[in-house]
Amino acid sequence: MIVAEQKPLEEIKGLLGEAGRILIVGCGTCVTVCFAGGEKEAGILGSLLRMSTRLDGASKEVTEVTVQRQCEWEYLDAIHDRVTEADRVLSLGCGVGVQALAERYPNAIVVPGLDTKFMGLPVEQGVWAERCAACGACILGLTGGICPIARCSKQLLNGPCGGSAKGKCEVSPEIDCAWQLIYDKLKAQGRLHLLMEITPPKDWRTSRDGGPRRIVREDLRLPVAEKA
Amino acid sequence: MTRQEIPNPKDQIPSSAIPEAAVAPSWDLEVGSGDFHIVAFCCHYCAYAAADLAGSLRLQYPPSVRVVKLPCTGKLDVLMILDAFEHGADGVMVAGCMEGDCHYQIGNLNARRRVHHVQTLLKEIGLEPDRVRMFNMSSAMGQKWAEAVAEMDAHVQALGPSPLRKPSPQRRNARRGDRDAAPAVARI
Numbered sequence A: 001m002i003v004a005e006q007k008p009l010e011e012i013k014g015l016l017g018e019a020g021r022i023l024i025v026g027c028g029t030c031v032t033v034c035f036a037g038g039e040k041e042a043g044i045l046g047s048l049l050r051m052s053t054r055l056d057g058a059s060k061e062v063t064e065v066t067v068q069r070q071c072e073w074e075y076l077d078a079i080h081d082r083v084t085e086a087d088r089v090l091s092l093g094c095g096v097g098v099q100a101l102a103e104r105y106p107n108a109i110v111v112p113g114l115d116t117k118f119m120g121l122p123v124e125q126g127v128w129a130e131r132c133a134a135c136g137a138c139i140l141g142l143t144g145g146i147c148p149i150a151r152c153s154k155q156l157l158n159g160p161c162g163g164s165a166k167g168k169c170e171v172s173p174e175i176d177c178a179w180q181l182i183y184d185k186l187k188a189q190g191r192l193h194l195l196m197e198i199t200p201p202k203d204w205r206t207s208r209d210g211g212p213r214r215i216v217r218e219d220l221r222l223p224v225a226e227k228a
Numbered sequence B: 001m002t003r004q005e006i007p008n009p010k011d012q013i014p015s016s017a018i019p020e021a022a023v024a025p026s027w028d029l030e031v032g033s034g035d036f037h038i039v040a041f042c043c044h045y046c047a048y049a050a051a052d053l054a055g056s057l058r059l060q061y062p063p064s065v066r067v068v069k070l071p072c073t074g075k076l077d078v079l080m081i082l083d084a085f086e087h088g089a090d091g092v093m094v095a096g097c098m099e100g101d102c103h104y105q106i107g108n109l110n111a112r113r114r115v116h117h118v119q120t121l122l123k124e125i126g127l128e129p130d131r132v133r134m135f136n137m138s139s140a141m142g143q144k145w146a147e148a149v150a151e152m153d154a155h156v157q158a159l160g161p162s163p164l165r166k167p168s169p170q171r172r173n174a175r176r177g178d179r180d181a182a183p184a185v186a187r188i
Helices: A009-016 A039-055 A073-077 A080-085 A095-104 A178-188 A192-196 B015-026 B047-056 B078-086 B107-125 B142-159 B169-180
Strands: A002-006 A021-027 A061-067 A088-091 A110-112 A114-124 A127-132 B038-043 B065-070 B091-096 B132-136
Touching (some): A009 A088, A009 A110, A009 B107, A021 A039, A039 B078, A073 A095, A088 A095, A178 A192, B038 B047, B038 B142, B047 B065, B047 B091, B065 B142, B078 B091, B078 B107, B091 B107, B132 B142
Parallel strands (some): A021 A061, A088 A110, B038 B091, B091 B132
Antiparallel strands (some): A002 A114
């Protein structure tokens, strides 16, 4: 899932400026399960903003609504009236959700309430860790299901480097050396021979280096007549 | 040993309904009203029973407290506490079982972490963080309940009324009076 974190309240207040009617839009998918921008977080932020503006002596109307997914038009269409009535829309979706709202409602001023961090998973309650960097050409089949692109600080393909010590990365003692994890996993599975293969330099054009990415599935596209 | 009666989940108040159903009628407090209002979220198994015992023992404690019963303080949500402050409560008490004695193992420890989180949120918006406090007591501690309420009441009185209380009718009328250049009293 996409993991995000709420911005500091002061920064959010700065983004909202002098707007009088504020609509907070939560998202019911990834940011709900990472406790950053779901219905509950939208309610908490709404309550804080209402109290904060009253303490500042200002008068603002802050309301909240949460959609199932901010990154699909059909869910955004359901809140048309709420969005168009607001002076400013504070999205608690990931960066995709913020842009979807801004794209669907060109006249609305949409600002982000979250910092989108990474794609990852909760390794324990309250702790999330990065697992995928969306490089566009998955090599997990060669590395025992452990991604050296997302989990090695240097994104090495033929690691580890000299900074690996006692299974930890030199960047931080809290970071496991991905190549140590890969070695241990392949050894346990009796597949260490996979490491004898030298992986050639990666073609980063499938990642961000190739510019904004897009997938077209002709088998799923609607005929032109139906789209109209 | 007889097992304590477990509340039927159907009888529990959903968190979304609590502001309207249980607490809102006494909220929306106004600036200038002399009374202080403290909302106490109490666990069914300990603090609520302790408050009951305090009543049976005819113990005296300040009348500022309004009790909301929870099946366990682990049910407590951050938003419940914020709702109380948003509606003008001067203070919020969260009263759970003694640590290590939670009927649901760790509900009171979860509540303590949430109370701490709310304290950081209150600080962020400029409200005194210790307007919300956590207390622990067993169901046999009627005296402790009375003391906790007295302690919280004294603490909140020292802090003064919540700045989030709504303007009183007199103040509203006074403001309107200023605008209309007419004596406020004529408007009441």
